[in-house]
Amino acid sequence: MTTAPDAHRSAGRPRTAVLSRERILEAAFTLADVRGGDFTLAALARNLDVRPSALHHYFAGKDELIAGMRGQLTTRVGDHGFDARPWHEAIVPWARAYRQTFGAHPGIIAALATLPVDDEPESIIDYERIAAAMSRDGYPVHRIVPAIVAIESFVIGSALDSLAPEDNLRPVDNAELAPNLTRAEAAARENAAAQRHSAVTETFEFGLAALIAGLLAAGATG
Amino acid sequence: MTTAPDAHRSAGRPRTAVLSRERILEAAFTLADVRGGDFTLAALARNLDVRPSALHHYFAGKDELIAGMRGQLTTRVGDHGFDARPWHEAIVPWARAYRQTFGAHPGIIAALATLPVDDEPESIIDYERIAAAMSRDGYPVHRIVPAIVAIESFVIGSALDSLAPEDNLRPVDNAELAPNLTRAEAAARENAAAQRHSAVTETFEFGLAALIAGLLAAGATG
Numbered sequence: 001m002t003t004a005p006d007a008h009r010s011a012g013r014p015r016t017a018v019l020s021r022e023r024i025l026e027a028a029f030t031l032a033d034v035r036g037g038d039f040t041l042a043a044l045a046r047n048l049d050v051r052p053s054a055l056h057h058y059f060a061g062k063d064e065l066i067a068g069m070r071g072q073l074t075t076r077v078g079d080h081g082f083d084a085r086p087w088h089e090a091i092v093p094w095a096r097a098y099r100q101t102f103g104a105h106p107g108i109i110a111a112l113a114t115l116p117v118d119d120e121p122e123s124i125i126d127y128e129r130i131a132a133a134m135s136r137d138g139y140p141v142h143r144i145v146p147a148i149v150a151i152e153s154f155v156i157g158s159a160l161d162s163l164a165p166e167d168n169l170r171p172v173d174n175a176e177l178a179p180n181l182t183r184a185e186a187a188a189r190e191n192a193a194a195q196r197h198s199a200v201t202e203t204f205e206f207g208l209a210a211l212i213a214g215l216l217a218a219g220a221t222g
Numbered sequence: 223m224t225t226a227p228d229a230h231r232s233a234g235r236p237r238t239a240v241l242s243r244e245r246i247l248e249a250a251f252t253l254a255d256v257r258g259g260d261f262t263l264a265a266l267a268r269n270l271d272v273r274p275s276a277l278h279h280y281f282a283g284k285d286e287l288i289a290g291m292r293g294q295l296t297t298r299v300g301d302h303g304f305d306a307r308p309w310h311e312a313i314v315p316w317a318r319a320y321r322q323t324f325g326a327h328p329g330i331i332a333a334l335a336t337l338p339v340d341d342e343p344e345s346i347i348d349y350e351r352i353a354a355a356m357s358r359d360g361y362p363v364h365r366i367v368p369a370i371v372a373i374e375s376f377v378i379g380s381a382l383d384s385l386a387p388e389d390n391l392r393p394v395d396n397a398e399l400a401p402n403l404t405r406a407e408a409a410a411r412e413n414a415a416a417q418r419h420s421a422v423t424e425t426f427e428f429g430l431a432a433l434i435a436g437l438l439a440a441g442a443t444g
Contacts (some may be wrong), residue, residue: 036259110332113386131403145285145434148391154376157377157382180353184367207368217439
């Protein structure tokens with residue numbers, strides 16, 4: 001499993017803690033981890049022991065709160081040397097960190113993934129860093145955004161996939177229906193073990209390398 | 223099966239409509255589209271005007287219901303000639319249909335994507351068809367499942383991405399922070415228009431082609 005240790009336990013926090021943007025976001029992650037993305041601001045206020053109106057000093061509404069959550073996750077993903085390394089190298093640790101960070105909050109991945117990003121400076125700065133590196137490295141300008149979105153879609157889908165059972169494509173009850181799949185799943189598991197990776201990590205690394213290689217080749221032909 | 227009088231029943235449906243697996247699944251999709259994946263069986267029973275116990279003749283619990291929903295979507299995705307065409311050709315219309323089918327039910331993508339698949343013969347049969355084609359075409363056996371999962375992760379992430387605003391990476395309020403991203407986003411939009419595609423479709427097609435090319439190349443080297 002690749003989910004990061006839960007950093008959002010708020011036990012021991014004094015009831016009189018001063019309300020802050022940080023504290024609201026922390027409580028929102030805790031709530032979303034339990035309730036999924038469709039929690040209400042009223043429920044969040046209840047968990048924080050404040051009136052709903054107190055939240056409005058920090059976030060005008062749910063969309064703005066979700067944008068703040070996404071911005072904070074983007075900051076946690078971090079830079080990975082796009083200014084100093086070729087984009088196709090720096091993007092590998094970026095994609096790994098992105099999968100881990102978003103995979104730690106499965107209840108809200110869908111809400112985060114479909115949110116408009118323009119309201120969050122953190123996300124815009126993150127994308128700008130990647131776009132600048134690709135541009136500097138001569139990637140065709142009209143392919144830069146499609147390539148970033150392709151990697152992001154793969155990472156988001158992989159974050160969801162990493163929440164499925166480790167042996168998810170292993171036929172058991174229906175093995176007689178699927179001799180090829182049964183053989184292939186066993187071979188993949190053996191290969192991952194030989195690489196000392198979990199199957200889900202080996203699968204992610206294989207797919208990520210293939211996608212980046214494919215994007216590089218597509219960029220070279222225009 | 224028990225039907226109770228209820229003023230909120232859907233208009234036009236006869237009061238005595240026979241409960242069936244099909245009808246339950248249809249109501250479950252309707253409910254999930256509104257409520258997301260965390261609806262209860264009690265709410266579903268209410269929408270169908272039946273007692274919760276009536277649902278248990280068809281689905282032992284929520285997991286089994288979600289498995290049934292996934293199985294039905296998989297059937298809608300359909301076969302795309304894996305027995306007659308090279309896997310890397312047949313997978314293109316399969317991936318397009320998959321994105322459209324799952325993208326039509328965004329509220330439940332996350333639940334569907336993380337579900338164990340072994341309980342659904344439809345999904346196992348679908349994966350077996352692809353695994354058999356890849357095996358026949360000489361794809362390395364230990365790479366077959368990772369390649370399928372990579373494409374599926376990309377498709378699921380793209381289905382979520384296609385729900386975001388069309389111009390999602392277009393900096394507006396924060397354009398001054400992102401000159402490279404602004405240029406790249408405009409170029410991508412112009413290119414999509416020239417191809418008479420929506421930007422989201424052009425992005426999906428570019429990423430899918432790059433991923434498949436990368437997976438083919440990785441398979442050729444073992």
